[in-house]
Amino acid sequence: MHCTKAFAFVGICAVVSGLAGCGLSPPATPHVVLTPNQPTIQEPTTSTTWPAGRIMFFETDPVSCSQDHTVQYRWSWGDGTYSRSGDGTREWLYIESWYHTYSTPGEYAVKVMARCARDHSVTSPWSDPLVVTIEEAEDPPPTDWVVVGRWKGTGSRTTETFYVEAREWRVKWSLRDTEPGRDFDPWVSIRIRDSEDRRVDSVMSDDLWGVSYVHHGPGRYFLRITGGIYTEWEVTAEVRRSD
Numbered sequence: 744m745h746c747t748k749a750f751a752f753v754g755i756c757a758v759v760s761g762l763a764g765c766g767l768s769p770p771a772t773p774h775v776v777l778t779p780n781q782p783t784i785q786e787p788t789t790s791t792t793w794p795a796g797r798i799m800f801f802e803t804d805p806v807s808c809s810q811d812h813t814v815q816y817r818w819s820w821g822d823g824t825y826s827r828s829g830d831g832t833r834e835w836l837y838i839e840s841w842y843h844t845y846s847t848p849g850e851y852a853v854k855v856m857a858r859c860a861r862d863h864s865v866t867s868p869w870s871d872p873l874v875v876t877i878e879e880a881e882d883p884p885p886t887d888w889v890v891v892g893r894w895k896g897t898g899s900r901t902t903e904t905f906y907v908e909a910r911e912w913r914v915k916w917s918l919r920d921t922e923p924g925r926d927f928d929p930w931v932s933i934r935i936r937d938s939e940d941r942r943v944d945s946v947m948s949d950d951l952w953g954v955s956y957v958h959h960g961p962g963r964y965f966l967r968i969t970g971g972i973y974t975e976w977e978v979t980a981e982v983r984r985s986d
């Protein structure tokens with residue numbers, strides 16, 4: 744570690760020595776965290792106009808701490824709320840992407856900031872805002888659903904294929920923290936593929952349980968499920984019961 748700092752200092756000296764020279768005692772390395780970029784909406788949809796009640800997934804590029812410590816991120820959703828960990832206890836998160844669901848139509852400015860996970864007083868300014876437009880909520884989703892696949896586990900798994908007859912179906916997930924007290928948020932990402940292994944949709948958990956609707960016609964599908972560290976996930980695929 745000291746070697747690294749020494750080399751870095753030599754490098755800085757080499758750059759500035761022509762102008763100001765270099766003293767014998769190097770200045771302390773400034774401890775700063777860079778400002779994250781303006782947030783973006785994560786694929787597969789990049790539109791910034793969404794109905795209320797739908798999960799929106801935002802991301803920014805990772806930033807670093809000048810002393811190479813781990814960095815945490817905090818989101819301001821513009822509606823008076825901030826990012827929350829899966830168990831709702833923390834606003835600062837270790838990953839540079841997170842979800843939010845708006846409940847009221849309007850325009851909202853989404854911003855993200857970062858801080859050093861070692862020294863929480865070292866924070867970046869807020870990023871430039873991304874303005875999103877929230878419209879009236881869609882009709883309430885139907886409630887009568889049939890499970891066509893259920894999977895439970897940890898880590899990563901590719902499921903067997905399952906058949907969906909309905910035009911609309913959905914993926915539900917629930918998460919359990921297998922090591923409560925560790926500073927990790929349980930999460931799961933679910934990639935929905937068709938039988939030709941083409942991408943249909945993807946889902947990223949924003950909470951300990953949730954549901955995502957898939958509007959992608961009848962056919963055969965399978966899921967690639969990836970869970971976070973200390974996460975036990977349960978995922979179901981469900982189709983709407985036909986009348």
Ligand SMILES: [Zn+2]
Nearest residue numbers: 808810812859
């Ligand atoms: Zn740091």
